[in-house]
Amino acid sequence: MSPTAMGLTTRQMARRAAQDISDGSYVNLGIGLPELIALFIPDDREIVLHIENGLLGMGPSPEPGKGDPELINAGKKQVTTRPGASYFHQADSFAMIRGGHLDLSVLGALEVAANGDLANWSTGGEHAIPAVGGAMDLVSGVKAVYVISRHCTRDGTPKLVERCSYPLTGAGVVDRVYTDLAVIDITAKGFEVVELSPGVSFDHVAARTAAPLRDARPA
């Protein structure tokens, strides 16, 4: 069975995660899959998106030819602003992050451990260029840290593990994980499944998780 035969697509994952972002929150979305969440914010909620290079109130991509090369997001793609937006320098931007002013950070992951450790910045490979950006600041300061990621790598290796093998971004920082298979909280008891994707069984998720998994779904 291919890893994509069951569970959510990446867009469905982003849509699922977007449902849990409360009205009025200030949120930083990481580069890649987390960015997709912005497309699925429910219409009745106002969420202020923070980008660490200096903007609160990020809007969608500009129409072709209408962008400004000096209005970009952390992934260096052109963006727009929403009414109520503000610009600021890097020390203020990271004061928002480190100072606990942001409500939520959603990041991608190479690995997440049952104790909340996150590895998402380096594979530690011999010729890999180490590049960390703002990830370590985000996990050290933002009130809640969620991860959105496929449950396993392309070759089927579980990303939810007992202990991370890649270099850590932060120790004990992740609160919740959204995967194609399930929504999983990280508590003092480790990984707890709070929701399964449609058609996915608990045993299917447990077989693809390299750490003990508790079933904490509401009865």
Add this chain to the structure above:
Amino acid sequence: MIDKRVGSPGEAVAGIGDGDTVMIGGFGEAGSPIELIHALIDHGAANLTVISNNSGSGEIGLAALIRAGQVAKIVCSFPRSTNSTVFPDLFNAGRIQLELVPQGTLAERIRAGGAGIPAFYTPTAAGTDLEAGKERREFDGRPCLLEHALVADWSLIKARTADSHGNLVYNKTARNFSPLMAMAGRTTVVQASAVVEPGCLDPEAVITPGIFVDHVVHVPNPEHESELVARGARYP
């Protein structure tokens, strides 16, 4: 009379010496002072330490300065780019040193340098590989690392509008590190798209007060890194 205007980018960077530390503003292309960097390539100062968030794109701007062999060390949070192999090639060949710093720590180290704070504790990177060699202390039970301030001999930054006193207004997310670097540079050089007389900028809207700025160069239509990279430009 205060008038910080100088005639050309070349004139503005002429004092940069071999072995100097140079802060260069910008996050990706937004705020990168390309014309000042190219003037520094023409000038030829070598063995530089560069402090900048990224390591450049394509073969222009900061990437071109690195390719020219003028940079011995870079202090940086994200020295990786989808469209440049200049830094990775030199790094893997052992020909350039890297001090990797989390982005918020980099910003705060520069701010501290400009503000006269020699060092500070931060929780960022505690418990990670980037803790190596740093003093650790717990505050309220939380591990924190001692980080030292950064200052530079020179800061090269870009603004949208400057007046002849060096008061600055930036453009959108091009502001990023520039106000901090303006404070932390012993000599700060600004390239501005517009240069106006004192009194033309609303004092309430000034982002960087002129006290932090030494030289202002008028560069009316600055190049954009992405456009140069898209057409395969190289400098020189």
